[in-house]
Amino acid sequence: MSLFKKSDEVSNTNRLAPWKIAIIDDESGVHEVTKLTLRKFSYEKRGVEFLSAYSAKEGVELFKSHPDIALAFVDVVMESDDAGLRLIDQIRNELNNHTTRLVLRTGQPGQAPEEEVIRDYDINDYKAKTELSSMKLKSCVYTAIRSYRDIKTIEKGKRGMEEVLKSSSSVLESQSLAQFGSAVLKQILTLLNLNNSVLYLSTQHTDLYGDTKMVVLGTSGDLVGLCDSGISSQIPNNIEEEVKKVLENKAHFQSEDRFIGYYPSGQGNHNILYVTLQEPLDNLQRKTLEMFASNVSVIFQNLTQREDIQQTQKELIMVLSDAIEMRSKETGGHVKRVILMAEFLAQKLHLSEEFIETIRYAAALHDVGKISIPEAILHKPGKLDPEEWETMKTHAQKGYELLAGSNRTVAKMGAIIAKTHHERWDGQGYPEGIAGDDIPVEGRIMAIIDVVDALLSKRCYKPAWSVEEVIAYLKDNAGKQFDPLITHVLLEHFDEILEIRAQEPDEDE
Known part of the structure; x- marks a missing residue:
């Protein structure tokens, strides 16, 4: 006898999957009679598919292969006097299947007293084989499948509600x-x-x-x-x-x-x-x-409006930053490049998703303080004199002051970046001369990518540096001007930094 077999007698009234009915009995005649009686059975426009096993051992394998069995008729006496009872215990407790409706059938009612079996085993019905006439068998199947359907619906509803609760939490967080x-x-x-x-x-x-x-x-x-x-x-x-x-x-x-x-x-x-x-x-x-x-x-409408407002704010940040760069006559793609580079570097430093999302927009605000610098200084082609340089340096503090009054996350980070992206690892930077880890990580990230992009770009006061020259400069200034760890990570991925620059070239490149 094969381990178990899928019957050729499948009634499938439409495209919906049929209900699976398992017959686990060592008498082949029981299988044939059950299939013959139920061959035209249909419920909710779904037919039935019969699965057969001829011992408790085969029944276990059948359930392992088909966890979606809706109803199983299980014989009590097969390879042993209590084989069916042992099988039911395995289905419920070892396979953790509590949805399949189990109907215990026996040809020897005295072998397993009904009251004891119903009390001690998780079954849904207990019938003597002589009880199940054609009509009673069909009634039993209708009741069992309806119950199985309702249990599966409740289970799916529970899982669906968990999904909604989880997603509701994620909305509040992200x-x-x-x-x-x-x-x-x-x-x-x-x-x-x-x-x-x-x-x-x-x-x-x-x-x-x-x-x-x-x-x-x-x-x-x-x-x-x-x-x-x-x-x-x-x-x-x-x-x-x-x-x-x-x-x-x-x-x-x-x-x-x-x-x-x-x-x-x-x-x-x-x-x-x-x-x-x-x-x-x-x-x-x-x-x-x-x-x-x-x-x-x-x-959804309320959330859509909120997302619309957030997107508008982000677009306005980009417009403002571009306007500042145009006023200072920096290279055209500088803002877009430092945004991409800051996001990339934050990812490689394994910072949080919230940090990465925020720096993607806050990086654009790094030079917002230049709006307060006179054009004569911004546009001067040559080297600034000491007084002009002191005026230029005030853009860091001015940028901070412009943004510090906001309680929005992007503005908060933008204020920090504006103030600290000219600080140095060795404490020789401005405006406050702080050093090392006292400089916020967003300021340390911007400090290095702002310099890298500036050195690789042609400016009114200098030609573009070669890649080799920039790499040498970074190595010489790791632990002096720049955070040594961030410098190491940037150099490790320098080819990818160059690819980012290529995405947003200057107009004269």
């Missing part, structure tokens, strides 16, 4: 709208038993100037990844066209394989829920989706 939205969508899919569907929420907003945008707030199924890096507007063309029609008609659309819900929310916003289906939604599913769209989407 303002990740996309992560939160996708987790909520997964939970809705689970609750509605739409686990093989695709569902995502998008909104359309028309601003004061007539520009419209479509924003993906959360994805599931085949569309996962559209908004991994934040709010996205990259929607597949075929879906975008269908959504536009719904927006024009201002009404839901439903066919056999998709549902597009239209939910106006005021202030020019239209919430769109797009679901691909294996079968049409019922009334309960539609009402639940409508509740989701009209309530949860309010949270």
Whole structure:
């Protein structure tokens, strides 16, 4: 006899996976009768798949290979008088399977008294083989599979709720709208038993100037990844066209394989829920989706506005920094390059994700204090005299003072960078002459990349240095001007620093 076998008698009424029913009995006739009786069985448009094992040992292997068995009929007496009971104990306690519905069947009721078995073993029913007529067998299967379905739904709902709670926490910590939205969508899919569907929420907003945008707030199924890096507007063309029609008609659309819900929310916003289906939604599913769209989407709108504000702030920082560089007639790509280099170096120093994200924008503010320096000094082609140099040096403190009044993280780091990026490791820098680890790490990072980019660039007062000259300078000044560890890491990845510079070349290069 083979270890176990998958029956050829599979009833599959549609594309949904069939319910798996295991028959574990040493009498082949029991297998044949059970299959014959249930061959046309269907529940919720899902047929059945029969799995057979002829001993308790084979039954264990069957469950290891098929943890998603919905119902198992288990004989008590097989290779030993209590083989079935031992198998049930293994299924529940060793394999930790508490979802499969187990029906114990016996041809010798006195061998395992019913009361003792029900009390001592985690079974769901106990039947003498003579009790199970065709009708009673079908009733038993309906009850067991319905129970299995409900338990699996509860389990999935529990996991989905955990996902939502985790993602809610991540929103508070990292303002990740996309992560939160996708987790909520997964939970809705689970609750509605739409686990093989695709569902995502998008909104359309028309601003004061007539520009419209479509924003993906959360994805599931085949569309996962559209908004991994934040709010996205990259929607597949075929879906975008269908959504536009719904927006024009201002009404839901439903066919056999998709549902597009239209939910106006005021202030020019239209919430769109797009679901691909294996079968049409019922009334309960539609009402639940409508509740989701009209309530949860309010949270999404608020978070979207916050992300919009944050993105606007970051863009304004870049505009301000570019304007300062243009005023001081520095090389055109300097700001963009030091941002990329600061982020790269922070990653190689294994600093926190929050630090890396912040320095990505704060680095642009390193020379904000130059806005207070007279143009005659900024534009002087030759060497500054001592008085002019003292005036130039004030830009570090001025930059700090401009930013220090803000309680925003980017501005706080920008203030520190502005003030400390001309300090030296040996304490001979300005404005305060602090040394070593007393200089904040963001200042030490900016100190070295600002110099590297300046040396490699052509300026009005000097030609660009060669790569070899810059490397020699860094080696000579490690532990003097620059943090020796940061210098070592930068030199170790100098080829990658040069690649970053190549991404944002100056106009005259």
